[in-house]
Amino acid sequence: MAVRQRAIFGSEITYVVLDRHWRVVKPIEEYLEYLRQEKYSPNTVRAYAKGLALWWSMLEDRSLDWKRVDVQELARFKQRMLNRGTDPTVVKMRPAKPAAYSTVDLALTSVLSFYRYQAIVADIPAARQFYMHINGGTAQARSQYASFLGHIKGGQNRRVIGRRRDPKSPPPFLTPRQISVIKDDAAQFDPVAVQWVGDLRLRLFWTLLEETGLRLAEALLLQHGDWQPGTGATALIDIQPREDQRRRLRVKNQQYRRIYVSDALDNLYGEYLFSLVDLGLDIADSDSVFVNLFRGEFGNPVWPETIYDWIKGFRRRHPLLPAKWTPHWFRHSHATALLLAGVPEHVVQRRLGHSDIQTLMTTYAHVTEDAAMRAAADWKTLADRWRAVE
Incomplete structure (x- = not known):
């Protein structure tokens, strides 16, 4: 399975994602480097690397190409996150408490942000084809994972997978x-x-x-x-x-x-x-x-x-x-x-x-x-x- 790995470059502490063969996942590393260059918080880089490591693990388990996924795979990923990393088709004898919705939402955010980067900043061919389509292209030009990137439209982030929030409690304080x-x-x-x-x-x-x-x-x-x-x-x-x-x-x-x-x-x-x-x-x-x-x-x-x-x-x-x-x-x-x-x-x-x-x-x-x-x-x-x- 893919893992998030802490890395030290000089005095800088950052994170990379390794695949099941302990190789750096290049598309994810390019995206994380973009976040570092844009001066994103190290905590954000760490959290996004964790979410993308979980996403890459699911892709490896299902032998999927990261460029050829659809909204069904994103829904499966969400359910897998709620199931604490276990494939939703697996029936547990002792089901664990579902993961917090805030944790699931953060993982989804990291995945959607990664694909947005690939479509707009990295400008990979399939993503570029899709992006042209949602901005006035034809249905024939639609890429195979257009539905998955449906949140990118007109510069706005619109989720195609719904999310839920944990009940918000008042912040704790000391007298x-x-x-x-x-x-x-x-x-x-x-x-x-x-x-x-x-x-x-x-x-x-x-x-x-x-x-x-x-x-x-x-x-x-x-x-x-x-x-x-x-x-x-x-x-x-x-x-x-x-x-x-x-x-x-x-x-x-x-x-x-x-x-x-x-x-x-x-x-x-x-x-x-x-x-x-x-x-x-x-x-x-x-x-x-x-x-x-x-x-x-x-x-x-x-x-x-x-x-x-x-x-x-x-x-x-x-x-x-x-x-x-x-x-x-x-x-x-x-x-x-x-x-x-x-x-x-x-x-x-x-x-x-x-x-x-x-x-x-x-x-x-x-x-x-x-x-x-x-x-x-x-x-x-x-x-x-x-x-x-x-």
């Missing part, structure tokens, strides 16, 4: 009290010793996520030059379009934005800087804000795995908190607090970095309508500590 427990577990200030006890770096990390709503990648990609201390003015952070292939981190949409932060967060950052100097680190503007101090190579940027390993230990120490919380819950908590505190939607949109305000309104539509959420915690007190008005 102010739960956030305090997480921060205090990382580090607390000892008034007797007049110093921080614990991991001040992680205390800063969680406080930063709480107050800014940054994504994990955005926080770990921060450099000291991005943080503008509030020396006579309001402190701020510049989120730069940046990525790190080795750590599999990338600022989403590669968009710049500016976030103003409170004096309390800025002061905490200053204390963290002093602690780094005390440990003997030379700090430059191009250095990562969050670096290894207790594990890994000292002074090197923190990897996401370090954060998740800490969370595992925290869950053992605090079993009563939500068992499956992740750093992204801080982002949802930030948006929830701002909206419940009455901050205008367009301000929240800019702060979170959503390209479209509709994304914000769709994701958090339940927030302002849920009276019980307003009573769950004093969200306004929490949000008033932040500089959210820009």
